[in-house]
Amino acid sequence: MAPLRIGIAGLGHVGCGLIELVERQDRLRIPGQIEITGVSARSQSRNRPVDTSKYRWFDDAATLAEDPDVDVFVELIGGSDGPAKFAVEEALKAGKPVITANKALIAKHGMALAKLAEEKQVDLLFEAAVAGGIPVVRVLRDSLAGVEIKRVSGILNGTCNFLTTTMLETGRSYDDVLAEAQKLGYAEADPTLDVSGMDAAHKAAILSAIAFSADLDFSKVKVSGVDTIELEDLRLADRLGLRIKLIAEGVLTDDGVVCRVEPMALPVSHPLARIDGSLNTVRIEGDPVGAVTLTGPGAGAGPTASAVMGDVAKMFRPAIRPAFGRAEHHMARPFTEGRGDEVSAFFLSMRLADKPGALAALSESLAAEGVSVDKILQDSADESGASPVAIVTHRCARSNMQAALARLQKFAIPVDPPRLIRIEAAS
């Protein structure tokens, strides 16, 4: 298979993230070879996190789009109009597939661009435009094609979610937390698109068009943001068992598709209420699936670039995609039982005879094998004279746990067969 030659316009967060991924493509699961045949940005001399000097430089994105050495044009400039739109149109008109992360462009001009792509019989892919690293576009479009979707809702702007979460947690004001988000790089220097709800609205409109096969009309989307939310609102709501979050939704009604973004109050038991910090989440409700929820990083150079890379991988279009993703001779990594001895924290539960020295025997056995105890809980004995005992250990080797339990046998204290359970690290 000939290499796939891509041209990348825009070398900012996402563009440089993509180059970094292309340069280590051998460690990914791409069905063929990717080559970067040209790049474009505003300034050729700017310092970037990756070395772009080895790629052919184009001052003009549209010229790159039309270059005969470019098989696929990747637009990572941004903006609903201007150079991004112009270059994407030129690529499609030249009969080239386009990949973009540009939600503003797709929300505003998606229908016209899709029509152009259809006329030219080329792909227009935009997985990265919605919810960054969460592969919701293809899930909705392809995997759930057999589901009649009723509603799509979610938290689609990490900055807004970070703001409301952090205000409530720390008791700090909107302005204060926004300034922190900017310092951390969560919020843009100009956060208007985010906090006004506009960014989430772009994404919700795109998801609604796909979910409901609807004629995307962004002018019909109702948008309000978190910029009107005060700390006091969050606190009062909290005391009434509610979390206020910026919720984006598309709902199928008898009149058509209602798409909107606004702060909503969620009962604390609601699954979306627990999505904290800068995470994104999308909940898809339909018949006959019920609800499927996808959660993950909604932005950031790496996650967004990985979504672009997923779209690039799709461009190879072999006659048949291998069942497990890669051709059989590439399925080379062995399954293994692993090394017997694993290191973990453990939960140990047993019933111990309620005799003097029983707990001491247990503690000694553990200590003798170097197992250190984090928490211990002994309950009162039952009628048979056995006490339930549970222990949480610090990290240790399973072999040491087993040796400690063997040692315990020697004390001749009746013990119900102990149950040893690994503890998953917090995350």
Added chain:
Amino acid sequence: MAPLRIGIAGLGHVGCGLIELVERQDRLRIPGQIEITGVSARSQSRNRPVDTSKYRWFDDAATLAEDPDVDVFVELIGGSDGPAKFAVEEALKAGKPVITANKALIAKHGMALAKLAEEKQVDLLFEAAVAGGIPVVRVLRDSLAGVEIKRVSGILNGTCNFLTTTMLETGRSYDDVLAEAQKLGYAEADPTLDVSGMDAAHKAAILSAIAFSADLDFSKVKVSGVDTIELEDLRLADRLGLRIKLIAEGVLTDDGVVCRVEPMALPVSHPLARIDGSLNTVRIEGDPVGAVTLTGPGAGAGPTASAVMGDVAKMFRPAIRPAFGRAEHHMARPFTEGRGDEVSAFFLSMRLADKPGALAALSESLAAEGVSVDKILQDSADESGASPVAIVTHRCARSNMQAALARLQKFAIPVDPPRLIRIEAAS
């Protein structure tokens, strides 16, 4: 485009669910027409939830698989060997694409079948085999092809999760809750495959093969189930801040892929610890995406059939998949701003002058417009003499809320602009 002719072998839960979906395909987003050209099951006379008499009957699944009128063979019989395996092999040998929901078959013979499919250059799809309605197979295989995956873990058996969740919640014994699960149809008459962890292991092995391009060898998978878990273990763990759940995982190590299923204890703050009841969830960790989590119904006729339908939709293989999933002339549903007046519960927050009668004026205004109050919270006044007041209403029309607020103005009580926020229904 000519209709796609499918043959369905197995008319149980999933098979009948699929027929039901095919019969209402016009309401789904399938890129073309699907026709059922033949069906097969053990007993032709059995009563089924859908009328199968209008479809051509085959006593033998393998004969259906080879029938010249069948473009795609759909295997929904089950079992890792026997008639399911034989019919799938016959279909592939005859050069026909196969769709299956059979995790036992794929876990045990997936590599050999994938090889056969590759030789014949036909698709072998099995989205429904892992986690029912959650589209994790295609997400891992295609969407996340640009991610270097480190670990896949999750709750992949709803029966086991229902058991551990319900035991802890209700304080009932394992046997008691298992009997209930069987009555509710969550657990099979023979629950061995589920409670032994074997079913989850099949799924984890399939996901591991895809995630790590690994040579699936089911004999290397370590499996233990929930059948050894006692109520006391769950309770003691709970008191130590841990939830015990059956966790399936595949991890990339220096020696190869370690895949296993076992009860694990999760800190209550861990995202998987909150997955209750019969839900499934899969967490994919990798570079540069961090973690993406998918949650939804892991079994059931409807969700599983919708996953099969997603695979069927994929078989149309038009030259180009339209950008929004359907050809432009099908993108017909309008976006609309919706009717102005919506019915919802509301959260209302304001600062009310701390004057006698202020709260009464608010209550009267609401009552006069027919808005009934669920909860109310007034806090002590600040230095300026204003009290924060928050109200949760029962469901009412937004217009009534607005009329009530207009009415409140007339009382000439200074009020900071009230903030009106919709409350999302619990779910």
